[in-house]
Amino acid sequence: NAGVTQTPKFQVLKTGQSMTLQCAQDMNHEYMSWYRQDPGMGLRLIHYSVGAGITDQGEVPNGYNVSRSTTEDFPLRLLSAAPSQTSVYFCASSPLAEVVNEQFFGPGTRLTVL
Amino acid sequence: GQNIDQPTEMTATEGAIVQINCTYQTSGFNGLFWYQQHAGEAPTFLSYNVLDGLEEKGRFSSFLSRSKGYSYLLLKELQMKDSASYLCAPGGGADGLTFGKGTHLIIQP
Numbered sequence: 172n173a174g175v176t177q178t179p180k181f182q183v184l185k186t187g188q189s190m191t192l193q194c195a196q197d198m199n200h201e202y203m204s205w206y207r208q209d210p211g212m213g214l215r216l217i218h219y220s221v222g223a224g225i226t227d228q229g230e231v232p233n234g235y236n237v238s239r240s241t242t243e244d245f246p247l248r249l250l251s252a253a254p255s256q257t258s259v260y261f262c263a264s265s266p267l268a269e270v271v272n273e274q275f276f277g278p279g280t281r282l283t284v285l
Numbered sequence: 286g287q288n289i290d291q292p293t294e295m296t297a298t299e300g301a302i303v304q305i306n307c308t309y310q311t312s313g314f315n316g317l318f319w320y321q322q323h324a325g326e327a328p329t330f331l332s333y334n335v336l337d338g339l340e341e342k343g344r345f346s347s348f349l350s351r352s353k354g355y356s357y358l359l360l361k362e363l364q365m366k367d368s369a370s371y372l373c374a375p376g377g378g379a380d381g382l383t384f385g386k387g388t389h390l391i392i393q394p
Binding site: 211212 | 316318326327328329330333372376382383384385386387
């Protein structure tokens, strides 16, 4: 199993550009989530999904969209990039949605918005 | 909402023991996780407590008191590779984990 994979690993955008961060898992996990990590702020939840076709907002959802058309994939879309979105983005998955349990993290995407 | 408090930074000596404390206030609680994160890498799972008491796993132990909203991570026989950030994360249900800001642990020779 590859676990949780994320692409790209690094990305530089100009203000106003849009892009999609890809996340995939091959463990048949129900629950998937996106976090951003900034210095001094810790990991903050952007969006999450408890199964295919179901998504919900986390702590900092503004400026981001998600969809979950399959169990495996959970892409994160930046609609119009802003410098405040410069961050490291982690995708995570866990087996069950009903109860909280161990989350497996992808390697991260380091995004810079100029 | 959730409020999580842990020290920003700690320093310890190789071979020694260090205890990293975490206090939390949550609207719902299903258990508490500790994650380790080396610089530039993703967080990795260390331990999980759902009941009060101590869970031991090799050199690492984690303690939970639900009534006090308190947990600690105990690291024994410290090694240089233990230099990392340690993240406390109470879980409140299907909306996943809320992470503390992390404790940056520096191990000195």
